[in-house]
Amino acid sequence: MSCDLNGKELAMYDVIIIGSGAGGGMAAYQLTKAGANVCLLEAGGYFDPADPKYITQLKWPYESPRRGASTVRAFGDFDAAWGGWQIDGEPYSAETGTEFHWFRSQMLGGRTNHWGRISLRFGPDDFRRYSLSGIGADWPIGYDDMKPYYDRVDKLIGVFGTNVGLPNEPDGFFLPPPKPRLHEMLITKAARSIGVPVFPSRLAVLTKPINQERGTCFYCAQCGRACSAYADFSSSSALVIPALKTGKLTLINNAMAREVLTDPQSGLCTGVSYVDKTSLQERTVKGKLVVLAASTCQSARLLLNSKSSRFQRGLANGSGVVGKYLNDSTGASMSGFIPALMNRKRYNEDGAQSCHIYTPWWLDNKKLDFPRGYHIEYGGGMRMPDAGFMSGIEAYNGLIADASGKKKEAGGYGASLKEDYHRYYGAFVSMAGRGEPVPMESNYCEIDPNRVDQYGIPTLRFNYKWSDYEIKQARHMQQTFDEILHAMGGQRVSPAPSADRNYGLEAPGRIIHEAGTIRMGNDPKTSALNAFQQAHEVKNLFVVDAAAFPSQGDKNLTWTILASSMRTSDYIIDQIKKKSL
Template sequence: MNNFDFEVLVVGSGAGGSMAAYELTKAGHKVLMLEAGRDYDPKTETPMFKRNGEAPLMGAGNSDKDFGFYDATVDGGWQVPGEPYTAADGSEFLWWRARMLGGRTNHWGRYSLRFSEHDFKGKSRDGLGADWPFDYEDIAPWYDKTEALVGVCGTNTGLDDMPPSSDGILQPPPKPRITELLIAAAAKKLGIPVAPMHRAVLTRPLDNRAACFYATPCGHGCSIGAAFQTTTSLIPMAKATGNLQVITDAMVKSVDTDEHGTVTGVSYVDKKTSAVHQLKAKVVILAASACESARLLLNSKSARFPNGLANSSGQVGKNLMDSTGANIGAMVPALQGRPIYNEDGHTANHLFIPWWGHKAQERKELDFPRGYHFEIGGRFSEPSAGIAGNVQGYGADLKRQVKQNYGAYIGFALRGEMVPNEHCYMDIDPELKDKWGIPVARFHWKWSEHELKQVAHGLNTAKAIFAHMGADVGELPTPEQAILKGGEIIHEVGTTRMGASPKDSVTNQWGQSWDCPNLFVMDGGVFASNPHKNCTLTIMTLAMRNSNWLSAQLKQGAI
């Protein structure tokens, strides 16, 4: 490490870890970052200009590339060779891991919606789960800072589920597509609003990153830095301070403590040599992802911490949540045969359907708590392995049918809030270890009636919107059939949740462990609830806010 004298050690290079490193290095602290995956440079490695026609199977997903042949996750997915996980009692849970510098930020959807006052105080409204130990007003200024730094496009809508950004923070959103305007008109007939999606994609240049030119899939990675990922922004910006050093292929196996229970550093395996190294640090920040950070804590046992580090509350690994998910779609006759033109945009939906039901829930008109939103798909996009619609025959007639259906299929993806329950948690498998000798995670999972009723409501709502577009979705599946598996949305959070008391939480509002003052968690594990919105913007916002607080504590000598 060239005798790099660091003060803070960060485990993980994704949203939370990179934001923490950026904020701390900018404040003058020396930071060492450990990443379990390999080095990655999207400026030279991304296949962003590759087309499906150049790929095997027309770019379709497979066991090695779950999201398609050119997906930006170069090493990782639902399964990682040599790094298994298990499920207990017939549970089904999918655990996505991106073993590469930048983590999941290289391929995430980049939806960047703020949590609202409703989201932070869910328990106060309906008695379920846990409240966050601060109010929306406490984090609002940090959302502004994060959105401005990251670069988020969108508009202030005035809707109660979409808190406004300060003037001048958001970049302009792209124009809605014809398909999205049709959906908006249909939804309006049901009193349901449609709004511009907030997305971490630049529509104006920012620092040394270029604006999106609406031509390549964001999921491939972005060499020009328009689609946010830490490998083109926070990591190089932190390195530019001269205060950050990064070690890749470093599989952390434990957080180490002394006889007094004070965290002293970590032990990690060099994946290239299999050698085990120990590093000392004044402060350790875990940002390895919710389940990986919890696994580290549960595996860091000692005489003082027999149930795992920072686990006096018994909550490490508990309160595991993911977003609910369900898909529904149909061929829309009004869109068939329309003139073909470039409708790419920034590849994801420009408009979406935010949650509109807070008032109805206050009036007790709905049979489920919390909310959901619809992400919508449908446009003239790059052809892939699938063909939309019920086509028959071959030759010229088949081509005519395919062309007639092109751009006419619309899909809704429901994403909803899950309430934590006692059946959903992770612990350590008592027998199985990964190839590095580290005991693996074991998952326990069961959706509750809250989520099933929510999905039922969403399916019926989507069917009604499609009907107003003249489209028939057919017979609806049951909620049990429609709901996606736990972990499948890749929004797992809550396993090291924050709170106001060490009795029922792992960290305080700053991500600081109650048990070990020089141990922090800055990934989605600290979430007290899992609102229906993507978690990445809030992970980064908390990491910025909490690292700023940590810096002040270090400078005051309080830690």
């Protein structure tokens, strides 16, 4: 019998899950529905997108004194993520000459409350990049293993899109997509004219009802604020809150996990110690099985901090790979001005927040000077003004002749300037490439030997540099953007970034698609987890976030996190039934 400091007997849970984002939420949902007693530890507070005290959806910019500027929240006052690139009292560092930006959202549902809802399955090629190119790593499983779970996630969570039969963009079970907006129709026409394909995007937004609990989209373009009608996928509203209704889930908020506890004899997990952030008390929960879903870097940190005489390099880290192969999507973008869109007729064109169209990777890397592909996301339109409204107009309002046919001097003031804001509003498009990086052993996070956070938990130190692969891919993105923009008759707002700025390649971590630090594989010498995301060395330890992924395709990770977490949960249920766990 285990007791806490006051001698009270501790509950023994069937499963302890750390983290309530996509991976942890799905595991909590699946395991409680199967009847398990689950304890879910979440580092942040409770959040329900439908509770008025949390709602920012449909608020106007003037309801924020900073008009929604990003002073406090990284994506502005109305964004649903609690946290950001920096969190007071929870620092991290980077080795000199390298950088990594670590975005954390500490709240029920984690980063799923504010993400773009772009939901792309990996295709068959995405699971075997080493076999196809000789660099990177293969997954120990293939698309056929994942397909049934992608199908179930499509139906359980809901995603709109279209079946177009592309070999590496698998079909799915899609709700009908919303129509494109004007700028998206112009982009589609221009891109197709130069051989760049465009299809309806695939977003986890309900354009039709899928059950009684969740509403349908009313097109406010604010998915980033978390939908109060539950019409977009957030782990909080779509998974954890339903799991709580089973009565089988014990949710502990403000629980900052410190260490996974193990039995020195058996080497098996016995529980988790955590700091209750509200009281700063150290607490322990006991469980038969531990599932990590704290996020790619936080899960790796937990394992590396869970040292014992038996696991001297950290838990489940006999291979030494934990923390290594950290990889984030590449990202480069462009903002362009479309003269044909000036002086637009006004109407409400709010749709889903993210693009209604996208371009999947369409070229053959064997014929290019970089080994991995990217997809393109598009933006633009007559959006709700915010604190950055048409900032920098002095850079472009001299470009185009006014109603009288004269070009103006850029800058200005008064009636003429006011007219410029009217003329230029809604006349911009943006294009953003999101590409697959090559995971490198030399890109990693590790425990900083000299630093702890405010809870006394040793912090992460990052070591990450882009390689030529990613830089050349970014150059190609910029060339593509220019070609599409040119075909639209548009022009860049500012010159294309050149080699000295890595062609606009965003710094590692900025795209918030990090993966790879506790990768799965068939060989325990080069991987930490087996094909079911179960630790090779600790059979009652699982990882269900993107830390487990050997690579990430150019596909946003969430749909694969959901599918693989569902698959691992099924495996756990099956193994418990067989008494193998």
